[in-house]
Amino acid sequence: MEAAIDFKQLIGALGDGVVVCDAGGAIIVWNPAAERIFGFTESEALGKSLDLIIPERQRQRHWDGYHKTMATGETRYGNDVLRVPALHKEGKPLSIAFTVGMLYTPDNKVSAIVAIVRDETARWTEERTIRARLNQLEEAAKA
Numbered sequence: 001m002e003a004a005i006d007f008k009q010l011i012g013a014l015g016d017g018v019v020v021c022d023a024g025g026a027i028i029v030w031n032p033a034a035e036r037i038f039g040f041t042e043s044e045a046l047g048k049s050l051d052l053i054i055p056e057r058q059r060q061r062h063w064d065g066y067h068k069t070m071a072t073g074e075t076r077y078g079n080d081v082l083r084v085p086a087l088h089k090e091g092k093p094l095s096i097a098f099t100v101g102m103l104y105t106p107d108n109k110v111s112a113i114v115a116i117v118r119d120e121t122a123r124w125t126e127e128r129t130i131r132a133r134l135n136q137l138e139e140a141a142k143a
Contacts, residue, residue, distance in 0.1 A: 011031045012031055015033055016033055016116050016117060017031060017034035017036075017037045017038070017098075017116070017118070017119075018030075018033065018115075018116060019031075019045075019114075019117060020103075020113070021113055021115075022111065022112050023070045023110055025049055025066060026048065026049065027046055028046065029114075030042045034117065037088075037094070037118075037119045038086070038087075038088055038094070039088045039089030039090055040052060040053075050062070050066075053086045053094075054087065055085050055086070058085060066113075070113075073102065073109070075100055075113075077099075077100050078100065079099075080099070081098070082097065082099070082100070083095065083096070083097045084096060084098075093121075094119060095119075095121045095123075095124035096118065096119055096120060096121075097120045098115045098117040098118065099116050100115050101113070101114045101116075102114075
């Protein structure tokens with residue numbers, strides 16, 4: 001027996017952020033986990049550009065790739081986890097990991113792109129600390 005799924009409830013229940021943008025780059029879905037990760041409420045994010053969460057130095061590269069993906073309907077990141085810097089509403093830097101998926105119209109034109117986002121700031125900071133400590137120990141061993 002097939003159960004009907006309430007997709008709004010499903011997206012709201014996920015622990016990972018769900019951010020969906022239309023072909024022009026406007027945010028059209030922003031779940032509670034995205035709000036927790038980035039600090040912006042759904043009402044603050046909907047209709048806005050992803051520039052809300054993209055550090056300024058990454059924006060040009062992001063938009064070049066975004067527009068190319070929208071024009072071609074292809075992304076080289078469909079199965080890869082991307083790890084990039086991002087911004088919290090308060091301006092603090094984040095390290096996020098995400099996967100993307102494309103949504104298409106019935107005539108096979110790209111209508112939106114979906115990102116499933118996880119905050120990896122704590123893990124990234126811990127790894128950086130471990131690498132720095134390892135470098136210190138290696139230098140001390142050489143002395």
